[in-house]
Amino acid sequence: MSTTAHEETLGFQTEVKQLLHLMIHSLYSNREIFLRELISNAADACDKLRYAALDNDALYEGDSELRIEIEHDEKTRTVTVRDNGIGMSREEVIKNLGTIARSGTAEFLKQLSGEQQKDARLIGQFGVGFYSSFIVADEVTVRTRKAGGDKAEGVEWRSRGEGEFTVADLEREVHGTEIVLHLKKDAKEFADDFRLRSLVRKYSDHIEVPVRMPKVETARDDEGNEIEGSEVTTWETVNEATALWVRSKGEISDDEYKAFYKHVAHDFSDPLTWSHNKVEGKLEYTSLLYVPGRAPFDLYERDGSRGVKLYVQRVFIMDDAEQFLPLYLRFVKGVLDTRELSLNVSRELLQQDPKVEKIKSALTKRALDMLKKLAKDKEAYQTFWNVFGSVLKEGPAEDFANREKIAALLRFSSTHTDSATQDQSLADYVARMQEGQEKIYYIVADGFNAAKSSPHLEIFRKKGIEVLLLHDRIDEWLMSHLHEFEGKRFVDVAKGELDLGEIEGEDEKKAQEETAKAKEALVKRVKEALGDAVQEVKVTHRLTDSPACVVLPEHEMGFQMRRIMEAAGQKMPEVKPILELNPSHALVERLEAAEGERFGDLALVLLNQAIIAEGGHLDDPAAYVRRLNALLTA
Numbered sequence: 137m138s139t140t141a142h143e144e145t146l147g148f149q150t151e152v153k154q155l156l157h158l159m160i161h162s163l164y165s166n167r168e169i170f171l172r173e174l175i176s177n178a179a180d181a182c183d184k185l186r187y188a189a190l191d192n193d194a195l196y197e198g199d200s201e202l203r204i205e206i207e208h209d210e211k212t213r214t215v216t217v218r219d220n221g222i223g224m225s226r227e228e229v230i231k232n233l234g235t236i237a238r239s240g241t242a243e244f245l246k247q248l249s250g251e252q253q254k255d256a257r258l259i260g261q262f263g264v265g266f267y268s269s270f271i272v273a274d275e276v277t278v279r280t281r282k283a284g285g286d287k288a289e290g291v292e293w294r295s296r297g298e299g300e301f302t303v304a305d306l307e308r309e310v311h312g313t314e315i316v317l318h319l320k321k322d323a324k325e326f327a328d329d330f331r332l333r334s335l336v337r338k339y340s341d342h343i344e345v346p347v348r349m350p351k352v353e354t355a356r357d358d359e360g361n362e363i364e365g366s367e368v369t370t371w372e373t374v375n376e377a378t379a380l381w382v383r384s385k386g387e388i389s390d391d392e393y394k395a396f397y398k399h400v401a402h403d404f405s406d407p408l409t410w411s412h413n414k415v416e417g418k419l420e421y422t423s424l425l426y427v428p429g430r431a432p433f434d435l436y437e438r439d440g441s442r443g444v445k446l447y448v449q450r451v452f453i454m455d456d457a458e459q460f461l462p463l464y465l466r467f468v469k470g471v472l473d474t475r476e477l478s479l480n481v482s483r484e485l486l487q488q489d490p491k492v493e494k495i496k497s498a499l500t501k502r503a504l505d506m507l508k509k510l511a512k513d514k515e516a517y518q519t520f521w522n523v524f525g526s527v528l529k530e531g532p533a534e535d536f537a538n539r540e541k542i543a544a545l546l547r548f549s550s551t552h553t554d555s556a557t558q559d560q561s562l563a564d565y566v567a568r569m570q571e572g573q574e575k576i577y578y579i580v581a582d583g584f585n586a587a588k589s590s591p592h593l594e595i596f597r598k599k600g601i602e603v604l605l606l607h608d609r610i611d612e613w614l615m616s617h618l619h620e621f622e623g624k625r626f627v628d629v630a631k632g633e634l635d636l637g638e639i640e641g642e643d644e645k646k647a648q649e650e651t652a653k654a655k656e657a658l659v660k661r662v663k664e665a666l667g668d669a670v671q672e673v674k675v676t677h678r679l680t681d682s683p684a685c686v687v688l689p690e691h692e693m694g695f696q697m698r699r700i701m702e703a704a705g706q707k708m709p710e711v712k713p714i715l716e717l718n719p720s721h722a723l724v725e726r727l728e729a730a731e732g733e734r735f736g737d738l739a740l741v742l743l744n745q746a747i748i749a750e751g752g753h754l755d756d757p758a759a760y761v762r763r764l765n766a767l768l769t770a
């Protein structure tokens with residue numbers, strides 16, 4: 137008999153209310169996942185008890201056979217999921233089943249629109265967990281008691297999922313958690329033995345904890361003959377109940393790998409690829425790493441969850457062990473099981489253990505190899521790149537040792553396709569390099585169009601030399617850590633002297649020198665007219681269609697990075713551009729012919745235009761407009 141007391145009714149946190157509302161609508165066509173979520177939680181609770189009991193086996197309270205039980209009753213339309221795992225205290229129940237503790241939740245929920253399909257996708261990214269019970273149930277009762285506690289410390293939680301829940305004290309003999317779902321009328325299909333069994337197999341074959349369901353049979357006498365009209369109930373294990381990563385690769389099907397991914401990653405959709413490795417010898421570990429097909433909602437959150445599920449000799453130790461993968465691979469999900477660490481390892485101890493560093497570099501290599509393999513499938517890799525490319529771009533700065541490997545995995549937009557899709561590899565670029573071309577050229581701009589139409593590209597287009605068009609916020613940062621690829625140096629076409637090396641013939645170079653000489657007087661006049669606004673004025677052969685462009689010295693921080701730093705509140709030392717003039721442009725010829733104030737205005741207009749074309753902001757835009765209008769109406 138159980139008695140309840142100390143009953144209180146509390147409101148769900150606003151975010152939970154929003155989630156419940158949206159989830160019930162958007163996941164209607166995917167209702168069966170509630171069972172996966174509940175089994176997943178129950179298995180985690182068993183894992184946690186096994187871990188806690190390593191130090192104190194009294195926590196088992198004499199029942200160390202961890203298990204999950206699922207029962208149903210068609211008449212009362214209920215499904216019960218029960219575990220003898222760690223259980224929860226009253227405070228834990230209120231926190232875990234009344235709030236969402238993950239940071240970024242409020243912002244995430246704002247993105248939901250009420251549009252069923254879109255929301256279903258987004259919610260899948262978020263992971264709905266326990267709350268998914270309300271997709272199929274109109275009332276949920278949770279009875280739980282923390283392992284090792286007193287039987288008087290049990291708790292009963294009840295809710296109809298409509299904004300509030302009730303918690304009460306409960307006398308509970310056994311530890312662990314029991315969740316009773318009172319199914320909605322239209323979800324009665326889930327109170328069916330056959331349906332439940334097939335769902336259990338689908339979702340939990342790979343979970344090590346046995347999932348049992350009652351089997352009712354006619355009783356037999358001592359000789360094995362059926363006794364008519366009598367029934368016995370036995371518990372039958374329905375899932376395979378072996379940890380997936382322990383099994384050998386050859387006997388695991390793709391579907392099993394995919395199902396396991398959904399359990400570890402709390403994701404609804406299939407992974408793009410995975411890599412399962414058992415390593416013996418000096419460093420012993422088994423790893424099963426996955427690349428998700430879409431980004432989790434907290435990919436860019438500082439404290440977003442990342443890392444692998446850590447097991448030591450099959451005993452679960454912790455979720456999100458982030459010490460085993462670098463930050464730029466934070467999208468990789470999976471499991472690491474190793475004998476190299478002790479069972480009582482903690483997050484703090486992990487930071488000091490030199491073996492952790494070794495495993496981290498081995499897993500990093502595995503993850504990069506997995507991506508290299510994935511890259512063979514262009515379409516799948518593009519999906520990966522579109523979602524995680526900008527995270528991988530953090531790699532060269534973070535992981536010096538693997539720079540070349542990461543560089544080979546990068547994809548860019550380029551003048552070869554002139555499309556914003558980043559789908560060109562550096563190897564592709566190198567293969568297309570012209571005879572005599574020694575460098576890999578790129579341009580960085582705030583957006584794809586600004587990069588594509590930059591005046592700096594004119595000479596490259598004319599000569600048919602490919603230029604990478606970089607337009608992600610992180611790109612200049614990336615390029616400041618990438619110096620060469622396959623021995624070819626990277627060159628920013630908007631910085632320093634333009635040197636096309638062997639691509640330019642001797643005649644061309646000679647002609648350029650002659651022009652420069654012929655325009656010396658013009659250059660001097662322009663520099664005098666512009667004064668401190670520029671550090672230098674030159675004639676250029678970069679341009680074919682534009683009259684002028686601005687360039688920075690080779691080792692100066694680029695304009696894009698400066699703007700990002702300034703936007704982040706960093707004060708940047710002022711840098712004056714170099715103005716380069718196209719000697720064969722009509723406007724420059726007109727400039728040459730101008731005198732006095734008109735000359736000064738025209739020179740300033742050319743400088744201002746060059747700054748605008750490069751994506752920069754003018755100090756005094758109104759003055760520019762006035763000056764331009766005066767020239768247009770003169």
Ligand SMILES: Nc1ncnc2c1ncn2[C@@H]1O[C@H](COP(=O)(O)OP(=O)(O)OP(=O)(O)O)[C@@H](O)[C@H]1O
Pocket residue numbers: 173177178181219221222223224232233262263264265266267313402
């Ligand atoms: N059967 C259970 N036994 C013990 N604790 C549980 C159980 N089910 C849920 N919990 C607790 O409630 C918390 C919230 O569960 P919920 O399923 O909502 O989220 P989650 O499992 O943390 O993450 P996700 O939403 O990604 O599944 C869990 O982290 C766990 O602490």
